[in-house]
Amino acid sequence: MIEQFAKSVDIGLSKPEKTLPSKYFYDKNGDALFVEIMNMPEYYLTRCEMEIFSTQTAALIESFQADKNTYFELIELGAGDGTKTSKLLEALSTEGYQFDYLPVDISKNSLDQLQTSLEQSLPDVSVIPKHGDYFEMLGSIKDSHHPKVVLFLGSNIGNMTDAVASDFLYQLGANLSKGDKLLLGTDLIKSADIVLPAYNDKKGITSEFNINLLHRMNAELGASFDPDEFVHAPEYCIDEGIAKSYLLSARKQSVEIEATGKTYHFKEGEKIHTEISRKYNDDILSKILAKTDFEITQKFTDQNNYFADYLLSRN
Known part of the structure; x- marks a missing residue:
């Protein structure tokens, strides 16, 4: 490393x-600082996506088209502290879906904390942490032949240029099978008075x-x-x-x-x-997806239309 x-x-x-x-950015201190950032009043991204996961949980699960009698793998890239995902995990577990949760993260510290937290809060959920690079970890489970739902949340895709994002999603699709799903979190285009404070907060945490x-x-x-x-x-x-x-x-x-x-x-x-x-809109994302194996099948937004989780299906 x-x-x-x-x-x-x-x-x-x-x-x-x-x-x-x-x-x-993400060593132990960086992890802790980013958790602080996500809780800042200026950092709307986490709150908006949390709203989607909290108020539209059933619709999200329905969009996965998972069968309660068929085991599937729920894979989260860049899982972090898993706060949003825990809403989904709780509902899936309560409703009797058969799945393993595979959080993938480059930060071993974040994975360890997430696993400990979920063992306490959701002991019935099977958690299999994967430490390392996204594609290395996806490659290790590529041949499992089980249906897969991949979560890539928090607008982490936004840390890539459009060309890199397109290649990333193409490579991601190459590690999945036809019918597999990707839930992609994206921050939507807004005015500077909303966006800029999220990256320049008053307390100086960013x-x-x-x-x-x-x-x-x-x-x-x-x-x-x-x-x-x-x-x-x-x-x-x-x-x-x-x-x-x-x-x-x-x-x-x-x-x-x-x-x-x-x-x-x-x-x-x-x-x-x-x-x-x-920051994204439908047109920008469609252009990024043009050379990939994914198509947009559903879109979930918060009440202010600041953030969107797009459900993509692998063709």
């Missing part, structure tokens, strides 16, 4: 327009989350970042429909990283692009 981390950082910081991979990536590189890669010399700088344009997070260098400075054996130079005001959060 450290070797790949170092390689990814080196590639990103060696570009003319510097980048860092957002997947490395800033701390972004800057935690520098602390992680210092601890794990032997980097010499001074986190106080970088500023969290989010941007959002409704016409583009993409929120972007940057770390901005407050002064001209150089940073050494032992794990790469290199020194990286920053100009005053130079930005490191750390994350995107794509």
Whole structure:
């Protein structure tokens, strides 16, 4: 993991327009900070999707077209703390569906906490955690030949460019069989006064989350970042429909990283692009799905129409 981390950082910081991979936000401290972010008043995404899962649980389950007499696998990519999914798990268990819940996450810490929590709150639900990369884990269960329902929630798909998202969904479909389902959580396009505060909250938790990536590189890669010399700088344009997070260098400075054996130079005001959060509508998603094996069969939205969970079927 450290070797790949170092390689990814080196590639990103060696570009003319510097980048860092957002997947490395999630160490133990990053996990805890993201839980705080999800509970912020400004971060509407979690509340909106929770509303869908809480008020439309029966409709979601019906959309899966699962047979109570046929075992299926419920696979969640990037499961996190599983708060929303627990609503679904409880209903499926209560109604007598036969299934295993397979949460997949790159964070072992998140998986351990999720498994412990579900063992206490839903002891009748079979939980089989899968630690690692999405496709590596999907590949390991590809040949099970059981029906599958995949959850990819929280608008995690929005952390990808449209081209990468299209390829991701194509590869995901390649690991599934005809008739399998994907429930895809997406943040819908809205005005900047609603979107931007979700990435720039008043308490500065999002800033701390972004800057935690520098602390992680210092601890794990032997980097010499001074986190106080970088500023969290989010941007959002409704016409583009993409929120972007940057770390901005407050002064001209150089940073050494032992794990790469290199020194990286920053100009005053130079930005490191750390994350995107794509916002969607039906047209955007349809274009992304055009070269995949999925088609939209249903759409669930919150009462404000801020967020949508699309039910996709594998052709």
